[in-house]
Amino acid sequence: MCGIVGIFLKDPKLEPELGAMLASMLCVMTDRGPDSAGFVVYGQGDAGHVKLSLRATEGYDFQGLANSLSLSSGGTPKLTVRSTHAVIEVPADHEAEVRAALARHPDVAVVGSGTRMEIFKETGLPRDVAARFDLSKMSGTHGIGHTRMATESAVTTAGAHPFSTGADQCLVHNGSLSNHNDLRRALKREGIAFATDNDSEVAAGYLTWRMRQGASLGEALEAGLKDLDGFFTFVVGTESGFGVLRDPIACKPAVMAETDRYVAFGSEYRALVDLPGIANAKVFEPEPATVYFWDRAA
Amino acid sequence: MTASPDITFDLAQAPLRELNSALHKATGETNARLWRVINPNGRHALAAGVNAPVTIEVDGHVGYYCAGMNQQARVIVNGNAGVGVAENMMSGFVHVKGDASQAAGATAHGGMLVIDGNASARCGISMKGIDIVVKGSVGHMSAFMGQAGALIVFGDAGEALGDSLYEAKLFVRGSVKSLGADCIEKELRDEHRKLLQEKLEAAGLAGTVDIGEFKRYGSARQLYNFHIDNAGAY
Numbered sequence: 001m002c003g004i005v006g007i008f009l010k011d012p013k014l015e016p017e018l019g020a021m022l023a024s025m026l027c028v029m030t031d032r033g034p035d036s037a038g039f040v041v042y043g044q045g046d047a048g049h050v051k052l053s054l055r056a057t058e059g060y061d062f063q064g065l066a067n068s069l070s071l072s073s074g075g076t077p078k079l080t081v082r083s084t085h086a087v088i089e090v091p092a093d094h095e096a097e098v099r100a101a102l103a104r105h106p107d108v109a110v111v112g113s114g115t116r117m118e119i120f121k122e123t124g125l126p127r128d129v130a131a132r133f134d135l136s137k138m139s140g141t142h143g144i145g146h147t148r149m150a151t152e153s154a155v156t157t158a159g160a161h162p163f164s165t166g167a168d169q170c171l172v173h174n175g176s177l178s179n180h181n182d183l184r185r186a187l188k189r190e191g192i193a194f195a196t197d198n199d200s201e202v203a204a205g206y207l208t209w210r211m212r213q214g215a216s217l218g219e220a221l222e223a224g225l226k227d228l229d230g231f232f233t234f235v236v237g238t239e240s241g242f243g244v245l246r247d248p249i250a251c252k253p254a255v256m257a258e259t260d261r262y263v264a265f266g267s268e269y270r271a272l273v274d275l276p277g278i279a280n281a282k283v284f285e286p287e288p289a290t291v292y293f294w295d296r297a298a
Numbered sequence: 299m300t301a302s303p304d305i306t307f308d309l310a311q312a313p314l315r316e317l318n319s320a321l322h323k324a325t326g327e328t329n330a331r332l333w334r335v336i337n338p339n340g341r342h343a344l345a346a347g348v349n350a351p352v353t354i355e356v357d358g359h360v361g362y363y364c365a366g367m368n369q370q371a372r373v374i375v376n377g378n379a380g381v382g383v384a385e386n387m388m389s390g391f392v393h394v395k396g397d398a399s400q401a402a403g404a405t406a407h408g409g410m411l412v413i414d415g416n417a418s419a420r421c422g423i424s425m426k427g428i429d430i431v432v433k434g435s436v437g438h439m440s441a442f443m444g445q446a447g448a449l450i451v452f453g454d455a456g457e458a459l460g461d462s463l464y465e466a467k468l469f470v471r472g473s474v475k476s477l478g479a480d481c482i483e484k485e486l487r488d489e490h491r492k493l494l495q496e497k498l499e500a501a502g503l504a505g506t507v508d509i510g511e512f513k514r515y516g517s518a519r520q521l522y523n524f525h526i527d528n529a530g531a532y
């Protein structure tokens with residue numbers, strides 16, 4: 001089944017409330033996906049720095065890790081620890097060096113990177129996952145969340161959504177893909193790295209590959225209609241954009257709400273009911289096989 | 299809301315189960331004829347399984363299967379409806395003032411479903427006698443395997459309208475993206491104009507559109523019994 005939520009703010013005044021809005025939406029979707037939950041928040045950032053989202057085990061000494069990294073990156077990286085995850089900010093021109101150093105720590109995984117994107121996911125009930133990462137206090141411009149009912153791969157933290165396969169790019173998926181093995185092999189040959197056997201990660205990798213070739217997010221989604229076989233409702237994020245795509249059969253549910261302050265997505269309308277001004281929002285069901293895309297840069 | 303309700307039920311204050319349970323106890327003798335439901339907030343199965351001549355007016359958007367299995371009741375949704383509104387309705391009248399999601403009126407045997415906005419995919423799938431009037435457009439695979447009843451669409455129809463159709467009668471005023479297997483356009487004769495007039499009167503919409511603008515679609519009746527020449531169409 002799985003539940004998806006997403007919110008893209010148009011009104012900067014709402015940015016401090018983004019995490020609280022996303023947390024509330026995520027918890028409502030628990031009955032669609034109680035196995036694990038995850039979310040991405042696009043917060044503050046500048047072009048000179050890269051945020052690396054790291055995942056380890058509970059109680060891991062992230063500070064010790066950061067101290068060891070500071071020697072090579074020419075300063076102490078800013079570190080924010082949240083339970084099993086941490087975000088470190090390093091100068092962009094030191095990213096490769098820091099990644100090389102992190103590769104020497106097999107107990108730490110880099111789960112995402114980008115100028116503004118931070119990614120968190122864990123097994124367990126969405127309410128507990130949101131609480132352990134303190135989602136409700138986060139601020140940002142847009143965010144995406146997912147509650148998972150596992151079908152195609154095991155209930156693990158690595159198998160939880162969102163998946164990120166490129167800088168500032170993330171994807172959540174409700175559905176199941178049938179050609180993911182073939183596609184994964186083809187994408188690996190193109191240099192896309194995969195961390196799991198999960199079908200949804202292949203969809204993320206596919207979009208990353210398309211965008212690497214110069215496609216916009218909208219164009220990459222459009223191409224996905226032809227190349228991805230199976231059931232899907234995707235919500236995807238980039239540094240400045242937010243996109244939605246459903247398969248041509250429209251197997252998986254989707255409801256959207258738009259006001260002059262935000263665009264919101266929910267697998268069900270229930271997820272949207274606590275949003276400000278929802279009573280007067282334009283509430284609609286996205287059409288099958290139709291790319292919906294909002295961009296802050298536009 | 300013109301008349302004042304006999305019962306107002308606030309779903310922000312009391313659980314849906316309580317409302318549905320109370321509605322299930324209502325009979326033809328009930329004095330509570332007009333129920334008003336506020337704060338539905340997308341809850342599922344609202345007013346499902348009612349079997350009494352009552353009116354239930356819901357202020358807001360509802361979730362899945364609203365008014366499912368309905369008998370006798372008049373259910374009005376002042377908002378959008380989720381998947382499967384009036385699914386398996388037997389009799390009564392369901393009016394969605396916004397849009398309806400997929401499978402509106404699915405498998406329903408009787409009654410009337412009126413949707414002021416659009417209905418998504420599979421509207422009237424396997425309909426068995428219900429009449430459905432959609433003032434907007436319907437999505438793909440609408441009236442799939444429709445057996446009886448009428449689907450009347452003021453706007454357009456998506457892909458594969460009436461696929462594997464039995465004897466449901468389909469009327470579309472706008473364009474049809476494509477017809478499903480064994481569904482063909484048929485002549486709109488006087489008897490069909492009369493039928494349309496009757497259905498629109500029952501829906502409270504007589505005179506709002508020109509009946510002559512509709513096209514009629516029905517079954518070519520080539521797939522009823524298996525024939526080896528049709529194997530590719532199954």
